[in-house]
């Protein structure tokens with residue numbers, strides 16, 4: 001499951017969620033509880049760049 005990034009438009013809090021899809025339904029800000037959430041554009045799937053990632057996720 002991919003991690004999606006979201007931004008609360010009310011308090012400006014930035015958070016991530018593990019979701020099957022980028023659906024915003026049912027989402028709420030973990031900081032203020034607002035449902036006014038906006039999906040952030042992920043840095044993944046950007047064409048034109050060919051640099052290796054510095055980070056590495058390990059399975060667990």
Ligand SMILES: [Zn+2]
Pocket residue numbers: 008009010011012013029030031032033034
């Ligand atoms: Zn918030």
